[in-house]
Amino acid sequence: MAEVILTNVRKTYGAVVAVEDLSLSIADHEFVVFVGPSGCGKSTTLRMIAGLEDTTRGTISIGSRVVNGLQPKDRDIAMVFQNYALYQHMSVYDNLAFGLRNRRVPAAQIDAAVRHAARTLSIETLLERRPRQLSGGQQQRVALGRCIVRNPKVFLFDEPLSNLDAQLRGQMRLEIKELRQRVPTTSVFVTHDQVEAMTLGDRIVVMKDGLMQQVGSPLELYRRPVNRFVASFIGSPAMNFFDVHVTAVPMGFRLSADGIDLELPQRRFAGLGAHAGRAVTIGVRPQHLRLGCTQVDQVGLSGQVMVTEQLGDEQVLAVRVGAGDIRVAGIDPELSLPTGTRINVAVPMDNLHLFDAASGVAIR
Amino acid sequence: MSTIEAIQAPRSRYFFEALAPGGRRAFFLLGTVATCLLFAFPVFWLVLTSLRPGYAVYYVHRGSDFTLDNFREVLSQEIVLKALWNSFAIATLATVLSLGVTATSGYMLSRFRGTIPTAWFGAIYVFRCVPYVSWVLPLYFVTRAMGIFDTYWGLLLPHVAVHICFFSWIMKGFFDGIDPSMEYAAMIDGCSRWGAFLRVALPAAVPGLTALAVLCWLYTWNEFLFALILTAQNTPILTVVMAQFVHELGMEWHLMSATAVLALGPALIVTIFGQKYVIRGLKI
Numbered sequence: 144m145a146e147v148i149l150t151n152v153r154k155t156y157g158a159v160v161a162v163e164d165l166s167l168s169i170a171d172h173e174f175v176v177f178v179g180p181s182g183c184g185k186s187t188t189l190r191m192i193a194g195l196e197d198t199t200r201g202t203i204s205i206g207s208r209v210v211n212g213l214q215p216k217d218r219d220i221a222m223v224f225q226n227y228a229l230y231q232h233m234s235v236y237d238n239l240a241f242g243l244r245n246r247r248v249p250a251a252q253i254d255a256a257v258r259h260a261a262r263t264l265s266i267e268t269l270l271e272r273r274p275r276q277l278s279g280g281q282q283q284r285v286a287l288g289r290c291i292v293r294n295p296k297v298f299l300f301d302e303p304l305s306n307l308d309a310q311l312r313g314q315m316r317l318e319i320k321e322l323r324q325r326v327p328t329t330s331v332f333v334t335h336d337q338v339e340a341m342t343l344g345d346r347i348v349v350m351k352d353g354l355m356q357q358v359g360s361p362l363e364l365y366r367r368p369v370n371r372f373v374a375s376f377i378g379s380p381a382m383n384f385f386d387v388h389v390t391a392v393p394m395g396f397r398l399s400a401d402g403i404d405l406e407l408p409q410r411r412f413a414g415l416g417a418h419a420g421r422a423v424t425i426g427v428r429p430q431h432l433r434l435g436c437t438q439v440d441q442v443g444l445s446g447q448v449m450v451t452e453q454l455g456d457e458q459v460l461a462v463r464v465g466a467g468d469i470r471v472a473g474i475d476p477e478l479s480l481p482t483g484t485r486i487n488v489a490v491p492m493d494n495l496h497l498f499d500a501a502s503g504v505a506i507r
Numbered sequence: 508m509s510t511i512e513a514i515q516a517p518r519s520r521y522f523f524e525a526l527a528p529g530g531r532r533a534f535f536l537l538g539t540v541a542t543c544l545l546f547a548f549p550v551f552w553l554v555l556t557s558l559r560p561g562y563a564v565y566y567v568h569r570g571s572d573f574t575l576d577n578f579r580e581v582l583s584q585e586i587v588l589k590a591l592w593n594s595f596a597i598a599t600l601a602t603v604l605s606l607g608v609t610a611t612s613g614y615m616l617s618r619f620r621g622t623i624p625t626a627w628f629g630a631i632y633v634f635r636c637v638p639y640v641s642w643v644l645p646l647y648f649v650t651r652a653m654g655i656f657d658t659y660w661g662l663l664l665p666h667v668a669v670h671i672c673f674f675s676w677i678m679k680g681f682f683d684g685i686d687p688s689m690e691y692a693a694m695i696d697g698c699s700r701w702g703a704f705l706r707v708a709l710p711a712a713v714p715g716l717t718a719l720a721v722l723c724w725l726y727t728w729n730e731f732l733f734a735l736i737l738t739a740q741n742t743p744i745l746t747v748v749m750a751q752f753v754h755e756l757g758m759e760w761h762l763m764s765a766t767a768v769l770a771l772g773p774a775l776i777v778t779i780f781g782q783k784y785v786i787r788g789l790k791i
């Protein structure tokens with residue numbers, strides 16, 4: 144059993160608060176992804192779990208043992224770094240064996256473990272080479288191998304795929320997923336790429352400015368973001384937002400702005416009651432907008448096509464509604480929509496996200 | 508106006524070529540040869556002088572009597588043999604000690620922040636700003652007071668101190684160029700902080716260390732001023748012994764040259780074997 148539990152963890156560098164009051168419990172064999180923009184404290188959190196940084200406050204426990212004062216080597220963890228951090232002066236074999244040799248494992252056992260790991264990652268033919276003589280993807284595999292030979296309690300990944308080109312990144316993502324099934328281990332994975340987060344994580348932790356914004360399964364985060372930041376961060380192309388003014392009308396609410404005029408029923412959007420007379424932000428994912436007129440349980444917008452992006456299997460439009468542009472995805476690629484065409488788009492009410500305009504908190 | 512420019516531009520580019528076909532190469536060759544001669548000639552003259560008998564040193568270009576007697580004579584002087592050995596020992600010991608300290612101090616300056624590294628950095632900076640000549644006299648009194656004047660330690664410690672000040676910065680540069688996540692990986696792989704330095708960072712810095720070792724050895728081997736002031740009869744040093752062939756009774760150029768050629772030998776060997784490391788090390 145190796146669950147990782149962070150309790151009220153805080154980290155400051157002088158006046159800079161890198162991580163603020165983070166509490167999280169990661170179950171045994173769970174794969175948790177930390178995601179967020181640059182500088183939000185993901186790496187710092189990971190390095191605190193690894194023991195490479197002290198916590199300013201709070202406790203971290205691994206496998207029901209508090210590890211706060213422990214050296215990294217005594218925490219029984221393994222870590223993959225963004226730039227692989229292979230030992231340049233050693234062969235691949237020695238890189239893999241290094242950790243076991245430090246633990247004084249018998250040579251025969253080391254050899255078996257190294258060869259097994261090499262087989263698992265198909266790097267058997269590279270064992271005699273130096274890291275310098277490997278491609279980026281191969282180095283990445285060696286770095287993964289260095290983790291799995293030791294059979295640690297926890298895997299930590301700090302943006303391991305961000306130095307690879309797009310194609311290789313996709314492939315390594317699959318390999319990491321496969322590896323999870325073969326070597327199930329509690330894992331914490333840091334990335335700033337929401338696609339990696341969505342595809343790899345059992346649960347995703349979204350962070351911003353050192354603060355945890357939301358924890359949940361990929362679908363939860365996609366469907367029910369707790370605030371505007373999470374909503375904008377998860378999903379691609381990013382969610383459309385527009386600010387509207389709320390007025391109470393009989394049986395519902397009218398949301399209006401320049402070029403927008405929607406009416407929402409009282410029973411489904413009761414949360415808006417408190418916001419009558421104030422501004423709210425509407426969020427709609429580009430994928431949820433459909434061309435055509437409004438049907439039952441839908442609301443509609445109309446605007447002018449500004450730009451079309453042909454992706455082969457779909458088109459993505461930029462449509463001017465009022466003063467702002469919104470993106471509409473999933474348009475039939477055969478459809479010809481010259482710039483300036485007036486179109487109507489509709490969105491199911493279920494797919495509308497409403498946020499407090501000032502605080503960005505979701506309105507439920 | 509534009510036609511003139513058009514003609515002049517290629518002219519200036521192929522200036523040497525315009526003088527004669529292949530002129531560029533000829534000039535390049537000439538320049539190289541001239542530079543080599545400039546540096547090689549004194550050495551050549553030195554070797555020549557060392558092979559001439561005492562009476563002929565002022566007329567090197569006249570007469571054709573060559574002899575190895577000068578070498579025989581200096582090598583029969585006990586002080587020269589002792590000086591050869593002392594210089595070698597001091598240079599080697601100073602290199603080992605300096606590198607031991609600079610490697611750790613450079614590593615600290617590169618990786619750690621805090622009061623101690625800052626204070627250390629400040630100290631080195633101050634010592635570097637003062638011309639090293641000005642330390643000689645104070646050091647003379649200090650070594651006397653400590654009772655290590657004219658011993659190995661009395662010369663070694665000042666040398667090591669100077670090297671630390673000069674090489675810690677270079678060493679810091681080497682470690683700055685090495686990705687620290689390699690050491691983090693080692694720490695997670697079961698090393699202590701100290702172990703990560705010794706087993707991962709240090710091996711990665713070997714090209715730089717070798718370059719510094721070569722430079723350090725040559726510097727100490729050739730050093731004159733400290734050796735002159737901080738040693739006397741008990742610890743003769745080659746550079747000082749060499750200078751002592753100039754004395755009240757005249758100058759024994761032939762003996763001095765022979766000693767200089769002897770001193771040149773080890774330095775030449777170290778330079779030839781070391782240059783590839785120096786070039787590689789200073790490139791990273």
Ligand SMILES: Nc1ncnc2c1ncn2[C@@H]1O[C@H](COP(=O)(O)OP(=O)(O)OP(=O)(O)O)[C@@H](O)[C@H]1O
Pocket residue numbers: 156159160161179180181182183184185186187188335
């Ligand atoms: N050693 C340090 N000294 C001072 N501030 C630091 C240090 N390390 C990190 N920080 C600060 O802590 C904050 C969080 O840094 P962290 O490295 O965790 O960000 P990150 O989320 O990993 O970003 P990235 O995606 O760029 O890697 C940043 O504001 C950073 O400037």
Ligand SMILES: [Mg+2]
Pocket residue numbers: 185186187
């Ligand atoms: Mg980071």
